[in-house]
Amino acid sequence: GTRFAGREEESGIDSLGFLSEQDMRAELTSWRAMVVPILHSTGVNTKLLPALQWGVPIVLTSVAATPLAIPADSSVALIADDDAAFERHLCRVLLEPQVRLSLAAASSAHWQRLLADDREAADVASLMQLACSVRAAPEESRPLPLPHSPRGAGRALVEGLQAARPHARSRCFAQGERRQQGAPA
Numbered sequence: 302g303t304r305f306a307g308r309e310e311e312s313g314i315d316s317l318g319f320l321s322e323q324d325m326r327a328e329l330t331s332w333r334a335m336v337v338p339i340l341h342s343t344g345v346n347t348k349l350l351p352a353l354q355w356g357v358p359i360v361l362t363s364v365a366a367t368p369l370a371i372p373a374d375s376s377v378a379l380i381a382d383d384d385a386a387f388e389r390h391l392c393r394v395l396l397e398p399q400v401r402l403s404l405a406a407a408s409s410a411h412w413q414r415l416l417a418d419d420r421e422a423a424d425v426a427s428l429m430q431l432a433c434s435v436r437a438a439p440e441e442s443r444p445l446p447l448p449h450s451p452r453g454a455g456r457a458l459v460e461g462l463q464a465a466r467p468h469a470r471s472r473c474f475a476q477g478e479r480r481q482q483g484a485p486a
Contacts, residue, residue, distance in 0.1 A: 334394040337361035353412035358404035360390045377411045
């Protein structure tokens with residue numbers, strides 16, 4: 302709880318409950334800024350995702366910014382880790398339309414970068430390259446023997462993997478890499 306628990310309405314806090322996507326978008330895009338004063342976090346602050354998606358200017362703590370790779374240089378959002386910084390940044394967003402417009406465009410652009418970023422792609426690609434190099438090496442030079450399964454076991458899985466096409470947004474396997482590894486393109 303916060304010091305406002307049980308006193309939300311008298312403290313100017315609106316409780317909106319569940320909103321449809323259309324209603325949430327209308328609500329968020331009516332805001333001049335989203336304020337996220339989170340001091341402790343246990344993961345991705347999903348509340349930020351719609352604000353980024355719809356280009357809402359954001360003022361937040363560095364704790365809230367970190368999981369979504371929001372840079373500390375004010376290029377995407379304004380970072381405030383104390384009361385004075387929050388007050389200063391909120392005044393800028395509320396009183397300077399150019400700051401608000403710039404942050405709105407930057408948050409939307411950051412959302413697009415998040416969609417395009419596949420952080421696990423490099424890890425998976427490295428692992429697959431290693432597996433392919435081991436499989437392609439002569440049996441006597443392999444660190445471990447290839448796993449074997451009973452005849453026919455997993456055939457549907459293997460056929461499915463061979464026929465699979467990479468997802469349009471995946472950077473794990475560029476078409477050229479798949480052909481080099483002998484997989485169907």
